[in-house]
Every structure is written in C-alpha cells, then in structure tokens.
Amino acid sequence: MNFWITFWTIFFFASLSIFSVMAVIVAIGGYYNIRSLFKLLLAGAKQADNNPDEKQS
Amino acid sequence: MLENIQTNFTNWDWVIIVIYLAFTAGVGISVKRYISSATDFMVAGRGLKTLLGVATMIGCELGLITVMYSAQKGFTGGFAAFHIAFMAAVATLFVAATGFIVVPLRRMQVMTIPEFYEKRFSRNVRILGGLILAFAGILNMGLFLKASSLFITGATGMNSEVALKIIMTVLLLLVLLYTALGGLVSVVVVDYVQFVILSVGLVLACVLSIKNLGWHNIVDTITQYKQEAGFNPFLSEQGFGWSYVVWMFFLGIVSCAIWQTAVIRACAAESTKVVKKLYTFSSLGFLIRFLIPNFLGICAFVYMAHSVELKAIFLPEGVEASSEITMQAMPIFLGKILPTGIIGLVTAGMLAAFMSTQDAYLLCWSTVLTQDVIAPLCKDKLSSKARIFTTRVFLVLISIFTLVWGLWYPLEQDLWDYMAISGAVYFTGAFALLFLGLYWKRASKVGAYLSLFIGFAALLGLDAVQKALNLNEFFKDHNITSAKIGLSTIAAATVVMIVGSLLFPDRGKAFNHEEHYKE
Numbered sequence: 352m353n354f355w356i357t358f359w360t361i362f363f364f365a366s367l368s369i370f371s372v373m374a375v376i377v378a379i380g381g382y383y384n385i386r387s388l389f390k391l392l393l394a395g396a397k398q399a400d401n402n403p404d405e406k407q408s
Numbered sequence: 409m410l411e412n413i414q415t416n417f418t419n420w421d422w423v424i425i426v427i428y429l430a431f432t433a434g435v436g437i438s439v440k441r442y443i444s445s446a447t448d449f450m451v452a453g454r455g456l457k458t459l460l461g462v463a464t465m466i467g468c469e470l471g472l473i474t475v476m477y478s479a480q481k482g483f484t485g486g487f488a489a490f491h492i493a494f495m496a497a498v499a500t501l502f503v504a505a506t507g508f509i510v511v512p513l514r515r516m517q518v519m520t521i522p523e524f525y526e527k528r529f530s531r532n533v534r535i536l537g538g539l540i541l542a543f544a545g546i547l548n549m550g551l552f553l554k555a556s557s558l559f560i561t562g563a564t565g566m567n568s569e570v571a572l573k574i575i576m577t578v579l580l581l582l583v584l585l586y587t588a589l590g591g592l593v594s595v596v597v598v599d600y601v602q603f604v605i606l607s608v609g610l611v612l613a614c615v616l617s618i619k620n621l622g623w624h625n626i627v628d629t630i631t632q633y634k635q636e637a638g639f640n641p642f643l644s645e646q647g648f649g650w651s652y653v654v655w656m657f658f659l660g661i662v663s664c665a666i667w668q669t670a671v672i673r674a675c676a677a678e679s680t681k682v683v684k685k686l687y688t689f690s691s692l693g694f695l696i697r698f699l700i701p702n703f704l705g706i707c708a709f710v711y712m713a714h715s716v717e718l719k720a721i722f723l724p725e726g727v728e729a730s731s732e733i734t735m736q737a738m739p740i741f742l743g744k745i746l747p748t749g750i751i752g753l754v755t756a757g758m759l760a761a762f763m764s765t766q767d768a769y770l771l772c773w774s775t776v777l778t779q780d781v782i783a784p785l786c787k788d789k790l791s792s793k794a795r796i797f798t799t800r801v802f803l804v805l806i807s808i809f810t811l812v813w814g815l816w817y818p819l820e821q822d823l824w825d826y827m828a829i830s831g832a833v834y835f836t837g838a839f840a841l842l843f844l845g846l847y848w849k850r851a852s853k854v855g856a857y858l859s860l861f862i863g864f865a866a867l868l869g870l871d872a873v874q875k876a877l878n879l880n881e882f883f884k885d886h887n888i889t890s891a892k893i894g895l896s897t898i899a900a901a902t903v904v905m906i907v908g909s910l911l912f913p914d915r916g917k918a919f920n921h922e923e924h925y926k927e
Binding site (some may be wrong): 356383387 | 462463466487488490493494597600603604607614627631635636640689692693696699700703
C-alpha cells in the first residue's frame with residue numbers, strides 16, 4: 352500500500368504544479384489568440400459582404 | 409436532513425455570482441457581429457490557434473458536471489479514483505503522439521463525425537450515425553442540470569426548491585441566448601473566460617483544503633476507512649478492478665478522439681500540426697479535470713468522517729449513502745471550509761463551468777442534427793441561413809428536454825457510470841467505424857450499420873434499464889459491471905464491423921485513403 356500512497360502523492364502534487372504553470376501560459380496566450388481569431392472572422396465577414404454567394408456552406 | 413446544513417455562503421457571494429454571470433453572458437452575446445457564415449457559426453471559421461484551443465477544450469470538458477461526478481468518484485473510491493485521471497492523460501498523450509483518428513479527420517476537413525461516415529461509407533450511414541450520436545449525446549447531457557442544481561444547493565445552503573429551479577432556468581436561458589446568437593465563437597470566448605476563473609478557483613480550493621485538513625490526516629483517514637482499496641485501483645472493493653481500469657483507458661481515448669465535443673475542436677484547428685500540439689497541452693487538462701475534483705471528493709470524505717453531525721448523513725453505519733447524497737458531499741464541504749468571497753468566486757466559476765459545458769454540448773448536438781440528419785435528408789439544398797435557423801430550433805428543443813429529464817430520471821448509480829454508459833451507445837459503434845474506416849480499406853457500409861446498432865447494447869449498463877428488464881439481480885450475482893458491459897459492447901461492435909465488411913464488401917470504386925488524408 353505504501354507504494355500507492357507515495358505514487359499518488361507525487362502524481363498529485365506534480366500534476367497540480369505543472370497545471371498551475373500551464374494555466375498562466377494558456378491564459379496569456381489564449382487572449383492573443385482570441386484577438387487574431389476576431390481579425391480573421393472580420394476579414395471573412397468583409398469578404399462575404401463583397402461576394403455573398405462565396406461563403407454559403 | 410441536508411436542508412439544515414449551514415455554509416459560509418453570504419449575500420456578498422451572490423453579488424459576485426451575478427456580476428460574473430452578467431459579464432460572461434455579455435461577452436458571449438457581443439461576439440455575434442463576427443458571424444457571417446455557417447462555418448463561422450459551427451467551427452469558428454476554422455481559425456482556432458493552439459493556446460485558445462487548449463483553453464476552450466479544457467473549458468468545455470472541465471464542466472460542473474465533470475467536477476460533480478469526479479468528486480463523487482473521489483468520495484466513494486478514495487485515492488484509487490486518481491487512476492481515472494492518469495488513464496485520461498495517458499490516452500490523450502497517445503492521441504497527441506500518433507494523431508490517432510483526429511489527424512485524418514482534420515485532413516478530411518469534416519465538421520462532424522457523421523460527415524466522415526458519408527465520405528467513407530454512404531449518406532444513409534451518416535443519417536443513422538447522426539441520429540444515434542445525437543440520441544446518446546442528448547441522453548448523456550440529460551443530467552447536467554440536475555447535478556448542477558445539487559452543487560448550488562450544497563455550496564450555498566439554499567433551501568428553496570422554487571428559487572433553485574428559477575436560477576437553473578435562467579442559467580439555461582442565458583446559455584441558450586448567447587449560443588444561438590454567436591455559435592462556436594461565443595462558446596470559445598466564454599470557455600476561455602471560464603478556463604481562467606475555474607483554474608484559479610480549483611487550485612485555490614485544493615490549497616485551502618490541504619491547509620484545513622492536513623495532508624497526513626487525509627491519507628490516514630482514507631487508510632482507516634478504505635484500507636488498501638482506497639489507493640490501489642486494481643482491487644475491486646471500491647467498485648474498480650482491472651476491467652474498470654481498462655475501461656477508463658478506453659474512455660480516455662473516446663473523450664479526446666471520438667467524443668464529438670472534443671473532435672469539433674480538432675476539426676476547428678488551423679492545421680494538423682496545431683491538432684497535435686492542442687492534444688499534447690490538453691492531456692494535462694484531461695488529467696486535471698478528473699484529478700482536482702477527485703481530490704476535493706476525497707477531502708469531503710475526510711471532512712464528513714470527522715464531523716459527528718455530517719457523518720450520520722454521508723457515512724451511515726451498515727448501509728451505503730445514496731448517489732444523490734454522495735454527490736452533494738463536495739459542494740457542502742466547500743461551503744463549509746471556503747471563506748466568504750472565495751466561496752462566491754468558486755461557485756461563480758462552477759456556474760460558468762456549467763454554462764460552458766452546456767453551451768458546447770447544446771451547440772454540438774444541434775449541429776449534428778442539422779448537418780448530419782436534416783441537411784442530408786434535404787439532399788444538401790439547405791442554405792447557410794436555413795442551417796443556422798434549424799440549429800437554433802434544435803438548441804431550444806434540447807434545452808427543454810434537459811429541463812424535463814433532469815427532473816424525473818431516478819439516478820441509482822454513480823453519475824460518472826451513467827455518463828459513461830449513456831455515451832457508450834454512440835461511441836462503441838463510432839469507435840469501430842472511425843478506427844476501421846480510417847485505417848482498414850475493406851471496411852464496408854453493411855459492417856458500419858451493424859456496428860452502429862450494436863452500440864445500443866451498452867444501455868444494459870444503466871441501472872434503470874436493468875431494473876426495467878428485471879436483470880439487476882442476475883447482473884449483480886454474476887458480477888457483470890457497467891465497465892464489463894461497455895468493454896463487451898466495444899468488442900462486439902468491432903467484430904460485427906469486421907465480419908459484416910468481409911461478408912458484404914462495398915461494390916464500386918474503393919475508398920482512396922491516400923487521396924482523402926493528404927495535407
């Protein structure tokens with residue numbers, strides 16, 4: 352049983368630490384990704400206004 | 409009994425919740441102006457980059473329902489429940505390393521899995537597959553609302569059933585409003601906000617739980633009450649065992665590579681390179697979505713074990729507490745140990761988690777019904793506008809169903825097992841169709857039909873179905889668990905797909921894998 356206690360203890364704290372770091376990276380990077388997604392969609396919307404048949408799918 | 413339990417929740421916490429929900433819904437609605445086509449609405453113009461993809465995938469998959477069923481598993485299974493998180497991470501890393509199923513799907517540029525069925529097999533397989541997928545998916549999300557209601561009752565100490573129903577209906581309407589207006593773009597943005605808040609809330613809840621209970625106390629209490637079975641997942645005393653561990657690995661593959669809500673993000677990714685990166689990062693998210701709630705469930709168990717008042721309710725002598733009781737242990741525990749303000753923030757995060765999962769699932773099944781059932785039945789003559797309108801009609805109908813189903817379905821097993829089995833109606837057949845359809849040239853449409861129908865056998869894993877068929881005693885006597893039923897259904901679906909394909913091969917030109925899978 353000691354093996355499992357040690358294993359889950361290391362597993363839990365290691366996962367929690369790595370997740371905390373990743374959450375910060377994803378939160379910052381995700382914000383910039385949203386901005387570029389909006390730019391892409393706006394460009395698509397302008398294109399659709401110019402050529403309404405093109406974007407039917 | 410549970411009605412009289414007091415928590416630290418105050419009016420200040422309600423203020424935090426109202427402000428946060430208004431902000432989230434406002435953001436969701438404001439992105440409507442970016443939608444100009446069905447592709448924008450359904451897959452966000454296929455413009456999802458890695459980090460946003462990770463946030464939205466975790467945001468969607470780490471819903472309140474996940475938190476509730478994982479906490480319940482931690483409460484009933486102890487540390488041994490951590491194997492579910494471990495298996496989910498291993499399975500997602502496997503998909504990331506190999507591109508198993510998701511990379512060929514992205515290369516084929518499909519929006520939904522049934523769309524693949526049409527390209528690979530036939531239009532009718534797509535319609536049948538779409539119907540089964542939507543049926544299983546909607547059944548699967550049928551208890552989201554009920555589980556979320558139990559969380560609010562537990563964390564806030566709210567007694568009024570009428571007030572609770574009003575809150576849940578308002579939440580559902582909010583989700584419906586912004587999802588119907590902004591489609592996947594709204595879903596992605598709301599999921600991102602939710603990811604940030606919930607990550608902070610969950611990590612904080614873990615730190616405060618350990619500070620409050622003490623790590624050694626947690627380990628010692630589980631050892632005292634559950635012995636080795638509270639740590640070793642291969643022992644069957646806590647409802648796990650070898651078959652359960654294998655079932656969890658398979659569910660890990662399903663969750664990230666076959667379940668439509670995850671696949672839609674792979675399909676919306678910019679490129680196949682992004683798909684692999686998305687899955688590598690998300691493996692940690694798929695791990696955490698089980699691990700942290702598992703841990704909070706374990707802490708709830710330890711808290712109840714040391715409380716004279718609560719022990720009688722949650723750990724009664726000689727009998728097992730019902731599923732609805734064990735599900736409320738974690739929210740009551742959080743309501744007891746988190747201070748005012750923090751409990752408001754965590755509850756707001758959890759409600760946002762409910763909304764972000766509800767929105768993604770509503771959109772997903774509505775899209776499947778529109779794209780894979782209605783549009784093919786209309787011989788693809790539906791315009792982009794008509795497709796968006798049809799999707800919105802389905803959004804409303806599915807919302808009504810979840811309200812009604814959540815009120816009357818009697819949950820007599822762990823919520824996670826209900827979720828796994830109801831989803832299995834779809835994914836057992838889908839696994840065979842995707843795996844063999846993508847990697848075996850001789851897979852035929854007759855094999856596909858047989859495999860899809862076999863998936864219904866998974867319904868035998870639901871306690872309510874077993875009782876209706878008078879099979880519950882037989883299954884119990886022969887130790888036939890829901891995990892074994894699920895695994896047997898997968899094996900049967902794969903076998904009938906192979907046999908059906910060999911006996912009834914497709915006529916005409918064979919499907920050209922190389923032509924469809926090129927970058």
